[in-house]
Amino acid sequence: MSDNILTLKGVKTNIAQYHILQGVDLDVPRGAVTMLLGRNGVGKTTTLRTIIGHWRAHEGQILLDGEDITKVPTPAIARMGVGFVPEDMGIFSDLSVEENMTLAAVSGPINDSRLQWLFSVFPALETFWKKDAGTLSGGQKQMLTIARAMIEDRKLYLIDEPTKGLAPAIISTMAKALRELKSQGASILLVEQNFAVAKALGDTANVMDDGRMVWSGEMNTLATDGDLQERLMGLTMDGHH
């Protein structure tokens, strides 16, 4: 079995007449948190959406556990054990928190011990269990969307900017949840703009620019090299605590 749970080889994705991904190569090691970094608009979200099948790669190959999923429909990819947390959260506002979670438990009824664990990570979910998800605050919605992906054991989690626009207290809850997930041996591909969170969670890092991967390596290497950060992303650690 390969050490990589997910591999992208020369993936190109077009949206209408725009060439968004222009040959992305990426390895996601098993049981590690892989960061996908880069400025706005470089193709990070498109990469995740191409992996889950919302957008189709017109060239290249996507391998999940060695199996080619480039042309596999989204529901089948999800059932192969890929949990997806989109940037816009994808919460079903008209459904209650309970219904959102029930729906996410694809293989059957919710496992009670798993649910209790999620309640311990996100206590707000238990408090608002019967409430419509649309009435939750932004932070609570983000907790719900992460918890929804975690309600069943997944092979791989694709998570797009889970801390975007959140208050520091919620960000620390999110980071704690992702750390717990990581400690259970989950494989995570995480898009994150908050460099402090990326540094705290990431094992490996991949930096994108203009639809291509321009750097891949250990997160520590990137986190300790201000010049590299400046060159790749136009930032330094001084500006990102």
Add this chain to the structure above:
Amino acid sequence: MSAAPDHNPTMAQTTLVQRLEPHAPVLLVLGLMILGLIAIPSTSSWLTLTVSGLAMGMMIFIMASGLTLVFGLMDVINFGHGAFVSVGAFVGVSLLLGLEHMTGAPSLALNLTAMLVAILGAMVATGLMGWAFEKVIVKPVYGHHLKQILVTMGGLIVVEQLIIVLWGPEEIYITRPEALKGAVTFAGAAIEKYRLVAVGIGAVVFLGMRWVLRSTKIGLIVRAGVENGEMVEALGYRLRLVFVGVFLAGSALAGLGGVLWGLYQEVITAHMGNQSMILIFIVVIIGGLGSVEGCFIGALMVGLLQNYVAFLEPKVALISNIGLMVAILMWRPQGMIPVVKAK
């Protein structure tokens, strides 16, 4: 880092209007009934018109409910929905004509059994037709609204012509089953028995749909799919299969509506479905595209208003529903119970 609360409760007191706001559509129906009671001089006439309006509303709801879900789930505008109403009416009435020994007998049980057979036959026929319609006509035009309007309109015309080929160009007159003829008197008001049956069937269909949508996993998938189909697929559900099921069920319900509508009018034509589409679209739009509850309330309002206005000022009845739609859309441009759709 200090732990700030992630939820800030407020103690602001809400006004009565704010508290009633979520229930406004239901209150509107009650308000319309009270307005009718004030405007119509005789209480017995009001009662007759109210039951008649509710029966009409229930039948429109049955015909429209599938259309609203189909639009909500896959953004498909199906102008051919009326075809299922017409086919349902012809299949159902043909079965009733074949069961004359049951419909002609003065036994409520035999009459209702005959109706049940006709309804089931019509629903099976229109359900299968809906399955074929989706595969042949709708599937190739997903995501193209203009093409959807053109091809589904074309499909409607083809089906109407096929009805004429199979059943002939003449209208078919039908009498209601023996025990459902005439009226019962209640509080001085004459209430047609058939309308009471229509109200009962409509209520059962609405409660059944509500139960499926609220209490089953398939209902959850449908409700979530109306809001954000892409996310439902990312969870692992094949929305296309769900959509085909909803299209089939919606077509079968339109067929049921066709049988009830045909017996209500006591005459059926190949164009009856097409003609009912105006009312169906008004109901779907004012209810909120994709909303079953909104569709139900909208249908009751249309039925009640049409009956009250036809009694008070017959000439105005023709435009009363358009007026209602304009008023509702000025109040709530997304319809009474809008479905929040993901962008």
